[in-house]
Amino acid sequence: MQQEEPTIVRDERYNAQPIEEKWSARWQQDAKLYAAEPDSTKPKYYVLEMLPYPSGALHMGHVRNYAIGDALARYMWMNGYNVLHPMGWDSFGLPAENAAISAKVPPREWTLRNIANMKAQMKRLGFAYDWSREVTTCFPEYYRWNQWFFLKMYERGLAYRKKSKVNWCPKCCTVLANEQVISGRCWRHEDTLVEQRELEQWFLRTTNYAEELLRDLDCLPGWPEKVRTMQRNWTTELSALDPELGRKVEQLIAEQKKAKESGDLGEIEKHGVNTGHLAVNPYNGERVPVWVANYILMDYGTGAIMSVPAHDERDYEFARKYGIEIKPVIVPRETGNVGNVGRTLLSDDASSQELPFTTLDGKLINSGKFTGLSCEEAIKKMSAFAEQHNFGKATVTFRLKDWGISRQRYWGTPIPMIYCDKDGIVPVPEKDLPVVLPQNVDITLTGGSPLQRVPEFFNTKCPKCGGAARRETDTMDTFVDSSWYFYRYTDARNDKAPFDSATAQYWFGEKGIDQYIGGVEHAILHLIYSRFWTKVMRDLGLIKNDEPVERLFTQGMIIKSGAKMSKSLGNVVSPDEMVEHYGGDSTRMYTLFATSPDRELDWQDEGVAGIYRFLGKVYRFVSRNARPDNPEWNGPVPAELSTEARTVQRKLHQTIKRVTSDFQGRWHFNTCIAAIMELVNELYAAEGSVARAPSPAMPIAFLADVQRKLVLLLAPFAPYLAHELWEMLGENSNLLKEPWPKFDPELAKEEELEIPVQVNGKLRSKIVVAPDAGEEEVIQKALADEKVQSHVAGKQIVKKIFTGKLVNIVVR
Numbered sequence: 001m002q003q004e005e006p007t008i009v010r011d012e013r014y015n016a017q018p019i020e021e022k023w024s025a026r027w028q029q030d031a032k033l034y035a036a037e038p039d040s041t042k043p044k045y046y047v048l049e050m051l052p053y054p055s056g057a058l059h060m061g062h063v064r065n066y067a068i069g070d071a072l073a074r075y076m077w078m079n080g081y082n083v084l085h086p087m088g089w090d091s092f093g094l095p096a097e098n099a100a101i102s103a104k105v106p107p108r109e110w111t112l113r114n115i116a117n118m119k120a121q122m123k124r125l126g127f128a129y130d131w132s133r134e135v136t137t138c139f140p141e142y143y144r145w146n147q148w149f150f151l152k153m154y155e156r157g158l159a160y161r162k163k164s165k166v167n168w169c170p171k172c173c174t175v176l177a178n179e180q181v182i183s184g185r186c187w188r189h190e191d192t193l194v195e196q197r198e199l200e201q202w203f204l205r206t207t208n209y210a211e212e213l214l215r216d217l218d219c220l221p222g223w224p225e226k227v228r229t230m231q232r233n234w235t236t237e238l239s240a241l242d243p244e245l246g247r248k249v250e251q252l253i254a255e256q257k258k259a260k261e262s263g264d265l266g267e268i269e270k271h272g273v274n275t276g277h278l279a280v281n282p283y284n285g286e287r288v289p290v291w292v293a294n295y296i297l298m299d300y301g302t303g304a305i306m307s308v309p310a311h312d313e314r315d316y317e318f319a320r321k322y323g324i325e326i327k328p329v330i331v332p333r334e335t336g337n338v339g340n341v342g343r344t345l346l347s348d349d350a351s352s353q354e355l356p357f358t359t360l361d362g363k364l365i366n367s368g369k370f371t372g373l374s375c376e377e378a379i380k381k382m383s384a385f386a387e388q389h390n391f392g393k394a395t396v397t398f399r400l401k402d403w404g405i406s407r408q409r410y411w412g413t414p415i416p417m418i419y420c421d422k423d424g425i426v427p428v429p430e431k432d433l434p435v436v437l438p439q440n441v442d443i444t445l446t447g448g449s450p451l452q453r454v455p456e457f458f459n460t461k462c463p464k465c466g467g468a469a470r471r472e473t474d475t476m477d478t479f480v481d482s483s484w485y486f487y488r489y490t491d492a493r494n495d496k497a498p499f500d501s502a503t504a505q506y507w508f509g510e511k512g513i514d515q516y517i518g519g520v521e522h523a524i525l526h527l528i529y530s531r532f533w534t535k536v537m538r539d540l541g542l543i544k545n546d547e548p549v550e551r552l553f554t555q556g557m558i559i560k561s562g563a564k565m566s567k568s569l570g571n572v573v574s575p576d577e578m579v580e581h582y583g584g585d586s587t588r589m590y591t592l593f594a595t596s597p598d599r600e601l602d603w604q605d606e607g608v609a610g611i612y613r614f615l616g617k618v619y620r621f622v623s624r625n626a627r628p629d630n631p632e633w634n635g636p637v638p639a640e641l642s643t644e645a646r647t648v649q650r651k652l653h654q655t656i657k658r659v660t661s662d663f664q665g666r667w668h669f670n671t672c673i674a675a676i677m678e679l680v681n682e683l684y685a686a687e688g689s690v691a692r693a694p695s696p697a698m699p700i701a702f703l704a705d706v707q708r709k710l711v712l713l714l715a716p717f718a719p720y721l722a723h724e725l726w727e728m729l730g731e732n733s734n735l736l737k738e739p740w741p742k743f744d745p746e747l748a749k750e751e752e753l754e755i756p757v758q759v760n761g762k763l764r765s766k767i768v769v770a771p772d773a774g775e776e777e778v779i780q781k782a783l784a785d786e787k788v789q790s791h792v793a794g795k796q797i798v799k800k801i802f803t804g805k806l807v808n809i810v811v812r
């Protein structure tokens, strides 16, 4: 990596390090610098980047994420908003525990060390966070409110305990949420198959809100469509035809339980018992045998289903085994040879059909009056029929399950529950919160919660009877921590409540966080749980908004040499190294310049060097052309400017227009920065053409104006350099709150065209017109020209022609 070798005089040399160190030190002296204002009359703006997991060091993906948010926060400050821009640490969780095991450092110590390091990195990069609101989720002053929320949910039946089959990662030695299982494997251990175990678990009743979580996706136009689609697909699956078959329910449940004991669903040999009972198919009055089978999912619909062996793999296998009639009711749209050799079952109506035929791309047979309909039509008509005849209706079946939050690990929020032999499950009284996570705990990988091995934690007294009792030793899933942290930022030091409702309502308004920015990998888990938590908090009366986030932006990933950065590939670019070589400004500005922020960024070291050279160019120009001691420096910009100055002025206003509209719209900061580069090129060209500015062609008041505005435009992208230049220009106001420059549409207009005017084919004058001027306007102006007048006066005009490039007037 090469650092640019300065070839210019010493005082014009751009050296990022001393500039950034100087401003970093100044900024740190002012604790209130980035603080949101209490009781402000300004409009509010809450911009938030997803809080990081304190793994030890920032990676480039973080830098990109925060550079986007920081540019926006600075832009909003300059536009007169009361901005909330906080940062915190998602600091509980498995990696701390695993790292602590291998590094033999307690998780808390390891975590706090990482936080200190990453915070220093963030400060070095110049991100404008209000650190007085810092939230660290592993501190009792934060997680006590997780426990408080849990108790509130328990009171309302939203938190409950049940024995259930859980996904168990033998490597993590813990339960995984369904969402943490990817293709049967652990999300953290891609090569480890997830096992099934049966444990008593705590659940949050997310399904109570399933319908609202789905419906409200339509009220989030500020979210990327792909994220809404992902959540929609995650939440639901469409089903219909769900007639009531539940008879002799108690007997069936007993037999079902027995069947369930035989093993895991899915993999197991399917078997069942014939109850000897018959159910009536309400569509045609036919009698259908009722079986209890071990492969039916209890939580699918009511648990009683209409088996369709001809069109479902599992039902087919089951029916074959027990010789149950297999009656095809769907045939492919295109009849004929369906292909593969396979299980063919003959029936009267579909003699050569491959079974089971499991796609919905077909038409109905053997279905009475519905025969001949396409599957889609049949679903609609049969649903309507069920409704008319009062035995059913089409419903949406939610795929979303209740959220299992129990983790058999140490480094998390203790679940505030107590088990008493006499009283059963007893919640910890609110006044006894927080249940503090003990320190100095021996963490091993032998399974079960390490808290079971801490007697002073485990043994307690029952709050009801005062007798000996045991504490719950499971801790909460860390997605609990991140489900509501952004409310805590609004009132981070409150020790009486999770936050003050009025304060949170000010920042969240009716629609939530104004702008949330983070990786698309959090589109489902974090954002669904956050939406659930918001709805629960609303129902608890704590807030008024229905949704946590009004606008969401998901930035693209950073790759290098065609692959995701990873240690094993050796293609990791460290932010520290970049900052050391090029400074914080160049590093963060490059992440915005390389491509538009929603797209994948292919990292190029030369690109950072290019940004460094550009900033050096700006620095040199200003160091040569800043003349704050000149008496004309603060004078008004002359209305009439030389051609050179006018060219620069036009470019300036075009650039302001471009950058402003991009902040308000599509966020293509790469083109914004490119526009600023063009402006700087224009300044250099003008400086050259007038020998050296200032000159009569480049008045000093104008030179002051254009440099001030250039610095304002740079401030959201390269704050260190912008502050330094602001000072060089003689300004002592706080650049952070300096008003964003306004563009004048008139001044931004393209240069007027010079049009030669001929009279009888001879050039007589030149006129200047707007580039969009029409024919009539141009000819009028030509005729009004003094020189032209002297040649046409007293003569008869026989022809007036405007070719687009010149005007010809024919007179006689």
Ligand SMILES: [Zn+2]
Pocket: 169, 170, 171, 172, 173, 186, 187, 188, 189, 192
């Ligand atoms: Zn695992």
Ligand SMILES: [Zn+2]
Pocket: 420, 421, 422, 423, 424, 462, 463, 464, 465, 466, 467, 469
């Ligand atoms: Zn008791």
